[in-house]
Amino acid sequence: MASTEEHQHPEESQADTESSVSASEYEEARILSxxxxxxxxxxxxxAIGPGGFLSDQLRSQAWPVLLGIDANEIINGSTEASGSWRQLPRHRDEEQVKLDVDRSFVYYPNDNSQAQLDEKKSELSDLIKQVLREQPYLCYFQGYHDICQVLLLVLPAGLRAPAMSRLSVLRIRDFMLPTLAPAIVQLRLIPDLLRAVDESLFQHLSRNEPYFALSDTLTMFAHNVQRYSDIARLFDALIAREQVFSIYVFTQIVLRRRDELLEHEEPDMLHFTLSKLPPDLDLEAVITEAALLFDRHPPESLRSWRHISSASVLKTTRDPKALSRQSLRDGQELFKKQVRELRWAERQQKMVQTVWANRTLLFTILVGVGAIYLRKTPAWAGLAAWMTRFIRN
Structure with a gap:
């Protein structure tokens, strides 16, 4: 029996094509408007809808708006400011930048000559160094270059540094602190989400700390996604949504791999599997499902949310409109607050370690003071002797 497609009239096929073109033009018009x-x-x-912003031409207009940039003002004033960053002092991490740039553009673009790739690497190096020299307090992390190369490929030259500066200071600031401790704290939200959605999968993965998600969340998935069209599409959603949305995307990827993960029992094998993205990942479906997951289980409903600093980007980007109004100076002040919190936490940890290391001596002093105070009653002496044996053991 002939198929329906074989009996389709030419005018019907033409109508479908025109309808498709019309729908595409309508979406483009919505984005531009x-x-x-x-x-x-x-x-x-x-950004969450099918195809996101559809093309790099449209992304180059949408991303700056979402990052709070006045593109016209920057482009008009970029000529006189061009190159002035080169006169600034070198950033302390520029040697590591060079090493990472040398191994950039591995997966894309794959249609460039070696000379074109070398030119892109030179542009990437300049982009990273400009951002770091203009914001010298930021700490470079390995994988930062993966994010930068996506913006470099999408945005016109004059918008790259302003966009990357705002992304660095206001969106991924937690990863550019002197320590990655705040980034580790963020990962605790993943088990919370899994527990809320799939208790059996949560229990299966509970033997593993969620460090397997560090590479993807740290680099906005740019380190592991190998197709340029996929990472550009994913950046549409990640830039448009709250910074915590990357946690939901990763969790949704885990949920979609449920059957595969339940086949593995060994923690090492689970960690290896989770740290690699599957090549056939349906990112369009992941983005849609992650948005639904966010609506059903907002971050405030997760137990670990209360451990997130109020200065963390997860909380300072919770309101996208507020983010667009934040300045680089605001981000720097939040950075300083986070550094103060980290130093205070480190001092507390050292204090606890010191007390524990000297617990026998400190307890002996406490016993002595207590004995004097209580005039060394038999009951106190017996209790003190028992506690001394307990501490030493």
């Missing part, structure tokens, strides 16, 4: 109006809410909706 939202960009012109700086309508962040509309862009957030479009």
């Amino acid at each position: 939202a960009c012109e109006r700086h309508d962040i809410e509309e862009l957030r909706v479009l």
Whole structure:
């Protein structure tokens, strides 16, 4: 029997094509209109919808709006400021930047000559060094170059450094602190989400600390996603949504791999599997499902949310409109607050370690003081002797 497609009239096929083109043109018009109006809410909706912002041409207009950049003002004033960053002192991490840039552009673009790739590496090096020299308090991390190369490929030259500066200071600031401790704290949200959605999968993975998610969340998935079209599409959603959305994306990827993960019992094998993204990952479905997961289980409902610093990007980007109004100076002040919190936590930890290391001596002193105070009653002496034996053991 002939299929329905074989009996389709030419005019029907033409109508379908025209309808498809019309739908595409309509979505493009919506994106452009939202960009012109700086309508962040509309862009957030479009970023989650099928195809996201559809093309790099549209992304180059949408991403700056979402990052709080006035593209026209920057482009008009970029000529006179061009190159001035080169006169600034070198950043302490520039040697590591060079090593990472040398091994950049591994997966994409794959249609460039060696000379073109060398030129892109030179541009990438300049982009990273400009951001770090202009914000010298930031600490470079390995994988930062993966994020930068995506913005470099999408945005025009004049917008790259301003966009990457705001992304660094206001969106991924937690990863550019002197320690990755805040990044580790963020990962605790993943088990919380798994527990809320799939108790059996949570129990299966509970033997593993969620360090397997560090590479993907740290680099906005740019280190492991190998197709340029996929990472550009994913960046639409990650830039449009709250910073914590990357946690939901990773969790949704884990949920989609449920059957595969339940086949492994060994913690090492589970960690290896979870630290690699599957090559056939349906990112479009992941983004849609992650958005639904966010709506059903917002971050405030997760137990570990209360351990997140109020200065963390997870909380300072919770309101996307507020983010667009934040300045680089605001980000720097939040950075300083986070550093103070980290130093205080380190001092507390050292204090606890010191007390524990000297617990016998300190307890002996306590016993002596207590004995004097209580005039060394038999009951006190017996209790003190028992506690001394307990501490020493």
